[in-house]
Amino acid sequence: MIQPTAHSPLKIGTRGSPLALAQAFETRRRLMQRHGLSEDAFEIVIIKTTGDDRAMIEADRPLKEVGGKGLFTKEIEEALLSGRIDIAVHSMKDMPVAQPEGLVLDCYLPREDVRDAFVSRDHGSIADLPEGAVVGSSSLRRRAQLANRRPDLKLVQFRGNVQTRLKKLDEGVATATFLAMAGLNRLGMARVARSAIAPEDMLPAVAQGAIGIERRLDDGAARDLLSAIHDGPTGERLGAERAFLAALDGSCETPIAGLAVHDGDALWLRGEILRPDGSEAIAGERRCAVSDAAEAGQDLARELLAQAGAGFFDWRQA
């Protein structure tokens, strides 16, 4: 049994949202179980991030206008580097592909459901939506995918936690919205999903459903504690997906989807890039040995970029 002597207690950093806290508790539970430790061996430290600022979150603006993905990670990574916390629990979907110098992100919990949930009081699935129906989403990827498949629908910006979004549906701001099944499951709220959308219909975000735990590179005690709860297969899948994302130079302004699953001993990676207005979608896939996951991700990215051609990413300059 490893005792976190170097850290007593081990300080687990997290955002304060209900989903973030559920993920931090899940991490603590696995560490306790695996190492025979009690709750006293840990301290949950809530870090307020710029992205948690209510005024910013509740403004119905796309995240990129407020400042992008780093909004939710910057303060947490600063707390890690300063020693205020020892490990940080993240939704991997929200994490940039590279970490700041001195930090490492190589521990993943077993992945949850990767699919998007279709949430609506009035309709059961995307196919059930009547022509011209109003759908709320602030996700660049989901908006582009929906516009690509159903150009007749009207999209409105929709932000906030699960409760806020359900309230907006009740108020009639939109008739349907999307949430990650993983988040709903972790919150015990899977019942709000009218259906789970098959990856064939809406390929999820890279790393959707995966929790990652970041630590200081030179912290051997944290490394040993975390290596015991790391899920290898999740790491292999994210290896392919994040290599794909990195090779696309995925900024939060580019709608990108990617999903790798095991197929026997091999990995099957699917990827998609879209124009934000949904007017064009380019998809492809690769099968590879697990040991070639990174190359397959890069290779698929190159193929999609070549198909996209000059001009596809022009909106980046806009």
Ligand SMILES: NCc1[nH]cc(CCC(=O)O)c1CC(=O)O
């Ligand atoms: N961008 C917000 C975010 N980051 C991770 C999740 C859900 C949990 C996960 O995918 O692991 C969500 C909410 C959502 O998309 O519904």
